[in-house]
Amino acid sequence: MAFEALTQKLEAVFKKLRGKGKLSEADVKQAMREVKLALLEADVNYKVVKDFIQKVTERAVGQEVLESLTPAQQVIKIVNDELTKLMGPKEARLNISPSKVNVVMMVGLQGSGKTTTSGKLGLYLSKKGKRPLLVAADIYRPAAIKQLQVVGEKIGLPVFTMGEQNPVNISKAAVEYASRHNNDVVIIDTAGRLHVDDELMQELINIKDAVNPDEILLVVDSMTGQDAVNVAETFHNKLQLTGLILTKLDGDTRGGAALSIKAVTGCPIKFVGMGEKLTDLEPFYPERMASRILGMGDVLSLIEKATAAIDQNKARELEEKIRKEEFTLDDFLEQLKQVRKMGSLDQILSMIPGLSPQKLQGVEFNEKELVHIEAIINSMTKEERMNPSIINGSRRRRIAMGSGTSVQDVNRLLKQFEQTKKMVKQLSELEKGRKKGRFKLPFFNL
Known part of the structure; x- marks a missing residue:
């Protein structure tokens, strides 16, 4: 992280x-x-x-x-x-108007994750009720057009292509297409280079002059450190960027780019890429990032992730089951799936105040463990999932074989489940006591 x-x-x-x-x-x-x-x-x-x-x-x-x-x-x-x-000091939002076709130019060097980030931004905006159109204007990198089409297909967004024609003409045609087809945001995936050169910059300036973009967003790889800052400075001098998107901020990076880039360029960070999934793009909140850097967690982002990932109807059903003490292995599995939707465990834990990387040293969070748990539970019969107490030695061997795990893994899961069951029962009893006026626990009032 x-x-x-x-x-x-x-x-x-x-x-x-x-x-x-x-x-x-x-x-x-x-x-x-x-x-x-x-x-x-x-x-x-x-x-x-x-x-x-x-x-x-x-x-x-x-x-x-x-x-x-x-x-x-x-x-x-x-x-x-x-x-x-x-x-920051404050969140810098996209300049998107509800009353027109908005144009967003995505610029950057090759390898920064620009094409994937274009898709991530399109998905983010579509979840906000927008109707984005992705535009394949990188005609130089082999398979760049195909890559954007694959990304568009995965997230259910249209991709505008004109093959290997002039990128300026492609961009102009895409804006016209969007106005005719009810798309309100045009995201142009422009060409990158291995390094900044005059030819690249002139092409980007020509596209800018042709479509008058509302946003020019530079996608930079945060793992390149000070190089990212130098690249941002060069692009900003030529194009007058409106914002930055830092990718790979979840990786093994020292984070210097995030702390330097705004001060050096004067250009705000608008989004950060926090993983490889197309959903792993987050608005950048300076105050939340500062809290995380200081080991104070980021509760607001954690709540937002939970709200987006957790099915509220299923949460209510689970609450009812806990009250009736009917918590089963199926419910246990469902909760694991809901947690996995929120991202990797180390990301989630880094947002909890008091759980800094230093305090978690020596503790490993193996994401594969969750896959094994899912396989073990899926290898059980419906009766076994409802009533794990019937799982004897022969059943444990059958479940282990069916899930490609060991008997020890099955035993470990059953022990974890029993501990979880005890914990939810205790929480349920405390909640009942609070409602009767015997206890007052602030965290149950959230």
Whole structure:
């Protein structure tokens, strides 16, 4: 996960600060030196780091911090505020008008994930009630047109193509087609190169002049670090970008691009790619990202993911079953499927306050484990899923063979299920007690 190393280093710095009852100016400056090193190691632009540390230090050595009853918390708040300003300070939304055909130009180098991201953006907008048209204007990269058609087919969106004709003519024709066919957003997947060159830029400028786009979004690979910032600066100087989309932010990246790119270019990050699935595109919220970097979680994004992934009718049915103590292996499997829709387990856990990468060190989350659990439950008879207590030795062997797992795996699952069943029963009893006025648990009021 991006920022993992940075989060660990910052948490170590703040842990030292929390260990001190009062902070001196020397304590703050020592902490800022360590923060500076952590940011530089995360590949954040040197000038950006210098300005950031200066701003934090000026605020952190002020009277209100040094004389505060919780000086360490005040310093963390200042770092959080300044990180948010660095990346935002607020969410930058797409400039999409409901009363016309909107044109979005997707630009970037080859290998940044531009074609896939065009599809992801189209899917995101279609879920918001828009009617996007994807446009294949990359006529140079082998199979680029076919790739966009495959992506469009997967997400159920139309793709406009004119073969290998002039990209400017393709873009103009696509906008005209959209106005005739009730498409309100045209997403143009333009050509990329292995490096920035004059020919590429001139073609993009010609497309821009021809279709007058509402958005020019640069797709950059966050794993390229400072190179991503340099590419963004070049594109912005030539095209006056309206926004950035950072891809592969879920990968093994140091995160420097996300922290530098807005400060260097002045251009806001509008979306981030958080995985390979076509649903893995998220609006970029600077304040939420700052919280995640500081190990404070991102509860709002977690709630949004849960709301989008979890079937509310099934949730109500499950609640009723829990109340009646009728929780079965089928329900257990259904809950696992709902959780899997929200993304990878490490992504989900990184959003929970208190579960920082440092605290989860040594704990591995094997996504294949969920596949094995599903296979084991599907290998059981309906009666066994309803009443696992009947599963004896011979049944366990049959289930293991049928699911391609071992008897030990089956035993482990049955033990997990019993523990889960006890837990949901306890929660149900606590909820009943709360309603009768014996308990008051805030998290049941969410």
